[in-house]
Amino acid sequence: MIVTIEDDFDLKKIADSGQCFRFNECADGYSVLAQDKYLFIKQVDDKKYDFSCSKEDYENFWKEYFDLKTDYRKIRGLIDADEDGYLYAASEYGKGIRILRQDPWEMLISFIISQRKNIPAIKASIEKICALCGKEIGNDAKGKAVYSFPTPEELVVVPLEKLTACSLGYRDKYVHQAALDVASGVSNVREWSSLDDKELLEKLLEIYGVGVKVANCEILFGFHRLDAFPKDVWINKVLELKYPEGFLFDKYRPYNGVMQQYLFFYSREEKLQK
DNA sequence: AGGCAGGTTCTTA
DNA sequence: TAAGAACCTGCC
Numbered sequence: 239m240i241v242t243i244e245d246d247f248d249l250k251k252i253a254d255s256g257q258c259f260r261f262n263e264c265a266d267g268y269s270v271l272a273q274d275k276y277l278f279i280k281q282v283d284d285k286k287y288d289f290s291c292s293k294e295d296y297e298n299f300w301k302e303y304f305d306l307k308t309d310y311r312k313i314r315g316l317i318d319a320d321e322d323g324y325l326y327a328a329s330e331y332g333k334g335i336r337i338l339r340q341d342p343w344e345m346l347i348s349f350i351i352s353q354r355k356n357i358p359a360i361k362a363s364i365e366k367i368c369a370l371c372g373k374e375i376g377n378d379a380k381g382k383a384v385y386s387f388p389t390p391e392e393l394v395v396v397p398l399e400k401l402t403a404c405s406l407g408y409r410d411k412y413v414h415q416a417a418l419d420v421a422s423g424v425s426n427v428r429e430w431s432s433l434d435d436k437e438l439l440e441k442l443l444e445i446y447g448v449g450v451k452v453a454n455c456e457i458l459f460g461f462h463r464l465d466a467f468p469k470d471v472w473i474n475k476v477l478e479l480k481y482p483e484g485f486l487f488d489k490y491r492p493y494n495g496v497m498q499q500y501l502f503f504y505s506r507e508e509k510l511q512k
Numbered sequence: 513a514g515g516c517a518g519g520t521t522c523t524t525a
Numbered sequence: 526t527a528a529g530a531a532c533c534t535g536c537c
Contacts, residue, residue, distance in 0.1 A: 256518065349518090352518060352519085353517095353518075353519040353520065354516085354517055354518080354519055354520085354532085354533090354534095355517060355518080355519095355533095355534085355535090356516090356517045356518080356535090356536085357517095357518075358535090358536090359517075359534075359535065359536085360518085362535090363534095402533090405533085405534060405535080406533080406534090407532075407533025407534050407535095408520095408521095408531090408532045408533045408534090409520095409532095409533075410533085412520085446520095446521090447519090447520065447521085448520085449519060449520045449521085450519090450520095451518075451519060451520090452518095452519075452520085455518080468518080469518095470518035470519085471517085471518060471519090472518065473518085502518085506518090
């Protein structure tokens with residue numbers, strides 16, 4: 239179906255923004271995998287996109303996934319070009335990025351895997367896991383089989399040796415334990431939406447292999463709490479070089495996480511000096 | 513060819 | 526409680 243999207247929707251930037259790992263340029267569009275769903279999107283006009291799904295799927299899932307009810311232009315409007323020129327430049331550069339509403343379980347595993355890995359390596363590991371224990375859910379635009387992200391139940395029964403073969407390295411035991419915790423109900427992430435920010439962070443930090451950075455990625459991308467501000471090597475570099483006097487967290491609340499995305503995307507593309 | 517990736521855990525004072 | 530080392534693997 240054809241969808242018209244007015245503002246702040248750039249598929250390439252979203253694909254490269256580092257928040258999603260199963261969102262790729264494919265043929266003349268983008269393939270998007272989320273949980274057990276596959277979508278192919280092609281831009282057909284300035285603001286028109288062809289979504290390879292039914293109206294029902296769009297209304298019930300993908301519209302939510304792309305967070306189309308949030309006004310990102312308004313969020314960008316919080317930035318004052320004179321007061322914070324660097325963030326303004328970053329937001330202009332990253333205009334079109336949205337924070338996707340992704341599944342907490344899928345994000346938890348994805349960001350546990352992400353530690354000390356570059357993005358292509360993260361993607362490769364995740365695809366191997368999906369092919370190993372996900373379900374075949376169709377074919378992509380090139381005819382290749384695509385697989386769902388495994389459920390906790392599907393992942394937990396995979397022996398550690400097989401997980402290791404997914405190039406997880408030392409993270410294999412983290413992934414296995416997280417699957418065990420979630421499948422057993424010890425860490426029922428999907429029920430943690432009702433927790434306040436502090437409680438949620440504490441719960442996440444109890445998971446083996448989850449530290450402050452991964453926990454904040456989970457809060458921002460898995461729970462869509464737009465004020466979470468994950469600090470990775472890139473962001474730390476930006477804060478150190480561009481904000482020696484401090485970043486204006488109070489000013490941008492409750493959207494610091496959106497600002498983080500602009501800074502992250504800009505600093506990576508710009509290849510910030512050290 | 514050694515160093516380093518979107519960090520976290522473990523060990524040591 | 527806080528630094529420093531160790532950790533898998535792939536890629537430049």
